[in-house]
Amino acid sequence: MHRRMIAPGALAAATLLLAIPASAASHSPGAPGIGDPYHPYYGNGGYDVSHYDLRLKYQPATDELEGTATIEARTTQDLSSFDLDFLLDVSEVRVNGATAAYASSGQHELVITPKKPLAKDTPITVVVRYSGVPSTKSAYGFTTWHRTPDGGIAADEPEAAWWWFPSNDHPSDKATYDVSVAVPDGTQAISNGTLQSTGSQLGWTRYNWRQNKPQATYLATLAIGKFDITTNTSEGGVPVLNAYSRDLGDNAGAARASVERTGEIVDWLSGFFGPYPFGSAGGYVPNTTTGYALETQTRAYYSPKQFAGGSNTSVVVHELAHQWYGDSVSLKGWKDIWINEGFARYAQWLWSEHEGEGTAQELADWVYASHPAGDPFWTVAPGDPGPDDQFDIAVYDRGALAVQALRNEIGHKAFFALLKGWPQKHAYGNASVADFRKYAEQVSGKPLAALFDTWLFQPAKPAAPAARAASLTKASAPTAPPRSWKKIEATNDVHTR
Numbered sequence: 346m347h348r349r350m351i352a353p354g355a356l357a358a359a360t361l362l363l364a365i366p367a368s369a370a371s372h373s374p375g376a377p378g379i380g381d382p383y384h385p386y387y388g389n390g391g392y393d394v395s396h397y398d399l400r401l402k403y404q405p406a407t408d409e410l411e412g413t414a415t416i417e418a419r420t421t422q423d424l425s426s427f428d429l430d431f432l433l434d435v436s437e438v439r440v441n442g443a444t445a446a447y448a449s450s451g452q453h454e455l456v457i458t459p460k461k462p463l464a465k466d467t468p469i470t471v472v473v474r475y476s477g478v479p480s481t482k483s484a485y486g487f488t489t490w491h492r493t494p495d496g497g498i499a500a501d502e503p504e505a506a507w508w509w510f511p512s513n514d515h516p517s518d519k520a521t522y523d524v525s526v527a528v529p530d531g532t533q534a535i536s537n538g539t540l541q542s543t544g545s546q547l548g549w550t551r552y553n554w555r556q557n558k559p560q561a562t563y564l565a566t567l568a569i570g571k572f573d574i575t576t577n578t579s580e581g582g583v584p585v586l587n588a589y590s591r592d593l594g595d596n597a598g599a600a601r602a603s604v605e606r607t608g609e610i611v612d613w614l615s616g617f618f619g620p621y622p623f624g625s626a627g628g629y630v631p632n633t634t635t636g637y638a639l640e641t642q643t644r645a646y647y648s649p650k651q652f653a654g655g656s657n658t659s660v661v662v663h664e665l666a667h668q669w670y671g672d673s674v675s676l677k678g679w680k681d682i683w684i685n686e687g688f689a690r691y692a693q694w695l696w697s698e699h700e701g702e703g704t705a706q707e708l709a710d711w712v713y714a715s716h717p718a719g720d721p722f723w724t725v726a727p728g729d730p731g732p733d734d735q736f737d738i739a740v741y742d743r744g745a746l747a748v749q750a751l752r753n754e755i756g757h758k759a760f761f762a763l764l765k766g767w768p769q770k771h772a773y774g775n776a777s778v779a780d781f782r783k784y785a786e787q788v789s790g791k792p793l794a795a796l797f798d799t800w801l802f803q804p805a806k807p808a809a810p811a812a813r814a815a816s817l818t819k820a821s822a823p824t825a826p827p828r829s830w831k832k833i834e835a836t837n838d839v840h841t842r
């Protein structure tokens with residue numbers, strides 16, 4: 346509450362305002378989706394979140410999660426009601442301290458109707474008390490909550506939050522986080538950012554994590570299980586915290602050999618992308634059977650399967666590259682996915698070159714040569730792949746090929762200036778493919794509409810660029826991939842067509 350001095354002349358008007366009934370016609374429900382054509386019900390309309398405070402308790406034996414979410418937001422329209430995206434069972438909702446009505450609707454909407462309508466452009470505090478067994482909840486017929494022998498994990502894309510906290514679930518509404526999780530003594534809870542403190546009481550240990558930089562909802566992660574935690578600081582001064590399930594079996598050695606190089610790789614990537622954008626770096630490897638990795642902010646998720654063939658630094662490079670391309674600079678809409686995956690894949694190509702396992706150009710030539718013109722690979726346009734092909738292999742490989750084509754077009758100097766300038770220009774914000782093209786044109790001084798159209802938007806194999814046509818003819822085209830190829834492709838082995 347705050348008091349305001351009212352000038353005597355304004356008193357009559359103020360009284361009048363108070364007389365207007367609560368159901369004023371200007372107030373309307375917030376939209377059930379934020380307006381992303383790929384995912385019409387993801388996110389919501391009418392407000393913008395600045396902070397999530399999650400105070401949770403999880404019991405691995407039964408997969409029961411309970412807690413309270415306190416959400417600080419600001420209205421962006423006059424609201425009679427608004428939605429959060431959420432699947433667990435709600436027992437109470439308060440808006441600005443007063444109990445509010447709530448009901449679930451659609452696949453994952455929690456519709457909240459406050460006692461009094463909310464005026465546009467005012468701060469609101471929403472408290473949601475809830476509990477539930479995440480693995481039993483589904484929307485659109487699936488669950489992304491992964492139960493493990495000793496706990497559970499929320500790490501998925503483009504949706505993971507519904508199973509553990511109510512949110513405005515879209516990357517365009519980023520917020521800071523406090524995540525506090527109580528687990529039975531001997532079990533650990535891993536999340537994003539820095540571990541502020543831990544405390545033990547009556548058989549439960551509470552882990553208090555803080556993410557003090559804006560974070561997209563799908564990049565918030567929670568992993569509960571029995572983990573060994575390691576910490577160190579990179580030569581460049583970035584604090585690193587990694588966690589390994591104690592139950593990784595044969596993959597334990599390779600997982601550590603790879604993920605323990607996080608600090609070194611963060612420093613190496615800083616040479617291309619500029620200063621690391623967050624106060625902590627690291628990853629975790631839980632005992633799960635799913636096969637992918639994910640760039641969860643400051644604390645990447647790795648499946649043990651990534652390390653089944655031995656150590657794999659390429660996947661670590663991919664997830665760490667996303668910290669700049671995807672996490673600090675997030676997508677405006679899911680159609681902009683190329684900025685995430687094309688550049689994270691390209692970072693793997695740069696790492697391959699650094700390791701002497703094939704240059705970026707050789708990898709680009711291999712992508713180009715290994716997919717003939719009739720291959721459906723070329724029908725996916727990385728610049729706007731559509732919701733079904735959002736994570737198609739073409740978004741990665743054709744996407745990185747497009748990055749190489751851009752490099753060849755604008756020259757190394759402009760290209761590396763662009764690679765480093767972009768994460769600075771949009772640090773902690775959101776940007777689109779169109780924004781990227783404009784910035785690339787500005788940095789290079791070249792018009793790039795045709796290049797972007799050919800390599801990112803046409804559903805067809807581009808003609809070989811003149812400069813490389815000779816080396817890409819049938820006779821001299823590469824017949825075997827560069828040495829790094831298999832490891833690079835293993836990064837997204839669950840996303841093949």
Ligand code: TRP
Pocket residue numbers: 500501502503637638639640663664686689736837840
């Ligand atoms: N962004 C992830 C990566 O490239 C890949 C990914 C896409 C993913 N969809 C996913 C991971 C769903 C987990 C779940 O690293």
Ligand code: ZN
Pocket residue numbers: 640663667685686689
């Ligand atoms: Zn990726």
